Amino acid sequence: MPLGIIEDHKLEHVPGTAPLSDLGRLDTEIVGVDPTMLKHDPSGKIVLVPQPSDSINDPYNWPKFKKYAFAATFAYGCGCVGAIGPLLGAAFVPLAAEIDVPLNKLISGFQGGLICAIAVGSVICNALAVKYGKRPIYLATCVGLVVTCFWAAAAKSFPALVAARVVQGFCMAPMEALIPASIADIWFVHERGFYTALFNLGVLGGINLGPPIAGPIIQYGSYKICLYAMGGAFVLQLILTFFFMPETAFKRSSSLNIDTSAHNVTVNETKASVQMVEKDENETDAPASSPPQNEEKISFAKEMLPYSGYVNHVSFWKTLSHPFQLLGSPVVLWATLLFTTCISWLVGISITLSQIFSAPPYNFPVVSVGATNVSSFVASLLGTLVAGPAIDGVAKLMSRHNKGTFEPEFRLPIMVTYVLFTATGFFGWGQAAHDGAPWPIPVVVCLGLINLGVQLGTTSVVTYVVDCHREQAGEAFAVMNFIKNFFAFGLTFYLNGWVASQGVRNVFFVIGGITIGVTLLTIPMYIYGKRARSFVYRHHISSSPMQQ
Numbered sequence: 001m002p003l004g005i006i007e008d009h010k011l012e013h014v015p016g017t018a019p020l021s022d023l024g025r026l027d028t029e030i031v032g033v034d035p036t037m038l039k040h041d042p043s044g045k046i047v048l049v050p051q052p053s054d055s056i057n058d059p060y061n062w063p064k065f066k067k068y069a070f071a072a073t074f075a076y077g078c079g080c081v082g083a084i085g086p087l088l089g090a091a092f093v094p095l096a097a098e099i100d101v102p103l104n105k106l107i108s109g110f111q112g113g114l115i116c117a118i119a120v121g122s123v124i125c126n127a128l129a130v131k132y133g134k135r136p137i138y139l140a141t142c143v144g145l146v147v148t149c150f151w152a153a154a155a156k157s158f159p160a161l162v163a164a165r166v167v168q169g170f171c172m173a174p175m176e177a178l179i180p181a182s183i184a185d186i187w188f189v190h191e192r193g194f195y196t197a198l199f200n201l202g203v204l205g206g207i208n209l210g211p212p213i214a215g216p217i218i219q220y221g222s223y224k225i226c227l228y229a230m231g232g233a234f235v236l237q238l239i240l241t242f243f244f245m246p247e248t249a250f251k252r253s254s255s256l257n258i259d260t261s262a263h264n265v266t267v268n269e270t271k272a273s274v275q276m277v278e279k280d281e282n283e284t285d286a287p288a289s290s291p292p293q294n295e296e297k298i299s300f301a302k303e304m305l306p307y308s309g310y311v312n313h314v315s316f317w318k319t320l321s322h323p324f325q326l327l328g329s330p331v332v333l334w335a336t337l338l339f340t341t342c343i344s345w346l347v348g349i350s351i352t353l354s355q356i357f358s359a360p361p362y363n364f365p366v367v368s369v370g371a372t373n374v375s376s377f378v379a380s381l382l383g384t385l386v387a388g389p390a391i392d393g394v395a396k397l398m399s400r401h402n403k404g405t406f407e408p409e410f411r412l413p414i415m416v417t418y419v420l421f422t423a424t425g426f427f428g429w430g431q432a433a434h435d436g437a438p439w440p441i442p443v444v445v446c447l448g449l450i451n452l453g454v455q456l457g458t459t460s461v462v463t464y465v466v467d468c469h470r471e472q473a474g475e476a477f478a479v480m481n482f483i484k485n486f487f488a489f490g491l492t493f494y495l496n497g498w499v500a501s502q503g504v505r506n507v508f509f510v511i512g513g514i515t516i517g518v519t520l521l522t523i524p525m526y527i528y529g530k531r532a533r534s535f536v537y538r539h540h541i542s543s544s545p546m547q548q
Contacts, residue, residue, distance in 0.1 A: 433504040
């Protein structure tokens with residue numbers, strides 16, 4: 001029972017479990033793994049999981065500057081995508097009056113249509129990415145984001161504005177659903193926490209910085225200026241994506257996947273003695289290091305092609321439905337519940353900010369309503385600085401205490417900080433807004449706590465899912481985003497009315513209580529997570545369409 005995690009007795013090696021330090025020190029080796037053949041990081045202390053191939057074109061072998069450029073590009077892109085969603089949130093009340101539509105109708109059409117389209121786009125774009133690679137999807141949707149920003153700015157009617165936002169939402173989906181899968185394609189287990197936190201910072205930072213910047217522009221100019229500016233920002237993103245986000249899909253020998261394969265073996269408790277008696281049925285006989293003969297490095301010019309020629313010979317329709325099959329995984333089901341509530345509550349806050357702070361006793365103008373998001377951005381930034389090192393550091397520390405063996409459940413202890421910060425923030429936000437407390441209390445303290453907790457919590461959830469379902473990360477996040485966005489879409493219909501009828505205090509006390517209840521499910525997930533991973537593998541829940 002490693003550090004409170006109940007062992008599984010159905011499989012000798014459960015997918016997700018992997019060696020993370022020198023196995024030579026262990027009394028019992030990890031089944032099916034020859035410690036003398038494992039590759040380590042430059043320090044020689046950490047085992048690389050998964051094992052990189054010897055191919056110079058393997059994304060795991062990319063030089064550091066290439067990986068850093070990829071990370072900077074997706075962080076900027078996620079920031080732009082995060083910003084365009086709530087860009088005009090601070091101006092919803094005056095904008096509804098200008099367009100002459102009820103506030104609920106404006107929010108349902110302008111925000112709800114976009115959120116719904118992100119949900120559908122997550123599933124469709126994932127299926128296309130599985131079949132043809134991620135690069136053409138990133139490029140095509142960047143073009144779509146440029147077009148829809150100028151389309152929305154030029155729209156002459158409310159229906160045209162909503163139509164532009166729907167297409168825009170579809171094009172936003174890859175930056176929310178595919179980036180975690182790209183992270184798993186490029187970075188090893190011990191590195192993913194930081195880059196996942198960077199991904200979350202991009203999305204949350206954009207959500208929080210967009211309204212403060214847009215507020216003055218809307219008040220002293222026009223909301224159309226904001227949309228034109230975002231169109232320009234996406235032109236830059238298109239250029240960066242073209243040059244710095246090459247294809248990450250790479251066909252690798254399954255023998256390199258020491259974290260995802262499963263073996264039925266006999267373990268001898270003698271000094272580092274293990275005998276494999278049966279291989280995984282899906283594993284190839286190729287050695288771990290078997291690059292093609294006379295393999296050449298892919299040229300920069302070829303990498304710049306919009307489409308690399310990658311094709312996965314799998315049915316598009318089966319790939320389209322496969323994400324929903326993953327809901328049979330307790331890991332994905334738990335993560336979907338946490339991820340949905342975690343992010344949707346932020347959407348709820350964003351669509352009620354104007355309603356709360358435009359009214360007495362605050363009577364904030366548009367500029368001030370938008371500025372309330374600055375504290376949220378600062379908290380998200382601090383969360384990024386803490387989340388990556390903390391999540392990776394805790395995993396390494398617990399692995400050392402577990403005889404050098406990493407379990408994905410070691411990503412979950414950080415959820416304690418999530419529930420403490422967010423629940424306190426929601427209760428404080430509701431009470432402070434209800435009492436009309438001085439604005440620094442709800443804005444600086446409460447929103448800061450909420451966003452700090454959300455950054456820590458979402459990073460924990462995302463890394464846990466990637467570590468458990470690395471090869472199906474795209475599908476997992478497609479279904480998680482699908483459900484999360486439809487839930488958030490539902491919020492746009494009734495949350496403003498709920499606040500108006502029940503009061504902000506009651507609403508956010510309920511949200512705080514739900515947050516605590518949902519997060520408590522992390523305890524059984526930690527204890528039984530290893531058995532859950534075994535269950536998923538044995539029942540072929542995570543098998544790709546090609547394996548079915």
